[in-house]
Amino acid sequence: MSHAAAAYPGFSGSSASPDRAAAAVAARATDLTKVYGEGETRVVALDSVSVEFGRARFTAIMGPSGSGKSTLMHCMAGLDGISAGSARIGDVELASLGERQLTRLRRDRIGFIFQAFNLLPTLTALENITLPMDIAGRKPDREWVSRVIETVGLSERLAHRPAQLSGGQQQRVAVARALAAQPEIIFADEPTGNLDSRSGAEVLGFLRESVQAMQQTVVMVTHDPVAASFADRVVFLADGRIVEELYEPTADAVLDRMRLFDAKGRTS
Ligand SMILES: Nc1ncnc2c1ncn2[C@@H]1O[C@H](COP(=O)(O)OP(=O)(O)OP(=O)(O)O)[C@@H](O)[C@H]1O
Numbered sequence: 001m002s003h004a005a006a007a008y009p010g011f012s013g014s015s016a017s018p019d020r021a022a023a024a025v026a027a028r029a030t031d032l033t034k035v036y037g038e039g040e041t042r043v044v045a046l047d048s049v050s051v052e053f054g055r056a057r058f059t060a061i062m063g064p065s066g067s068g069k070s071t072l073m074h075c076m077a078g079l080d081g082i083s084a085g086s087a088r089i090g091d092v093e094l095a096s097l098g099e100r101q102l103t104r105l106r107r108d109r110i111g112f113i114f115q116a117f118n119l120l121p122t123l124t125a126l127e128n129i130t131l132p133m134d135i136a137g138r139k140p141d142r143e144w145v146s147r148v149i150e151t152v153g154l155s156e157r158l159a160h161r162p163a164q165l166s167g168g169q170q171q172r173v174a175v176a177r178a179l180a181a182q183p184e185i186i187f188a189d190e191p192t193g194n195l196d197s198r199s200g201a202e203v204l205g206f207l208r209e210s211v212q213a214m215q216q217t218v219v220m221v222t223h224d225p226v227a228a229s230f231a232d233r234v235v236f237l238a239d240g241r242i243v244e245e246l247y248e249p250t251a252d253a254v255l256d257r258m259r260l261f262d263a264k265g266r267t268s
Pocket residue numbers: 036037043044045063064065066067068069070071072
């Protein structure tokens with residue numbers, strides 16, 4: 001049993017294999033470079049990064065603070081422009097889109113889960129879950145939404161407002177909100193950063209379940225080796241470059257790699 005399976009009862013473990021990585025690609029960066037500032041304040045946050053995020057796969061992005069994790073996610077999600085190279089969601093080249101087209105793409109094709117749950121306090125759990133679809137003028141697929149709500153265990157809490165929910169429950173609402181619209185890809189930035197380990201494991205279990213049972217694609221930035229062990233694959237960044245990948249990671253294997261990079265960082 002993997003570490004993830006031990007941490008999350010009901011979690012059946014990953015059946016993914018590296019072979020499946022060659023299957024359909026949900027998002028792809030090619031020689032993606034992102035530079036912030038100029039002159040003395042110039043920072044190369046991403047240095048010619050090429051990476052594919054497979055469909056119906058759970059990928060974790062790890063690396064030391066400042067290595068470019070959030071930048072990679074923001075560029076791939078169309079939240080930040082790129083300096084050179086290419087970032088695609090499906091077949092769509094993000095740099096070719098205008099601001100309105102980008103907004104529509106984010107709304108219609110991408111789901112987001114942030115460390116701060118970003119729920120609207122005046123809305124109930126159910127209203128928060130269906131809000132993105134309401135804004136997009138899309139009719140929620142009731143059967144699907146019910147399945148998502150059941151999967152994340154919120155059936156008894158739908159009329160509650162965020163303040164009446166625990167942190168773990170609030171993040172489950174955020175997960176359900178991202179899943180309900182059936183986006184092509186979900187980007188999660190430290191989704192368990194504000195949760196205790198048990199709630200965190202639950203939320204990660206639901207994300208894992210959404211990949212396995214619902215063929216959702218998830219890309220998650222995390223510092224936590226246990227969180228990363230729920231993924232099919234871990235991509236390690238250092239100084240804006242991809243330096244390592246790990247398939248079917250265990251928390252121990254992730255920790256080992258992190259120690260290795262720390263040691264290299266100190267000696268280089
Ligand atoms: N808006 C910005 N303006 C200038 N520099 C930035 C900006 N955003 C990020 N950077 C720089 O780009 C580099 C990568 O930052 P990024 O936030 O992607 O790292 P990270 O790996 O997500 O870090 P952390 O784990 O601390 O969140 C850092 O050196 C950071 O200072």
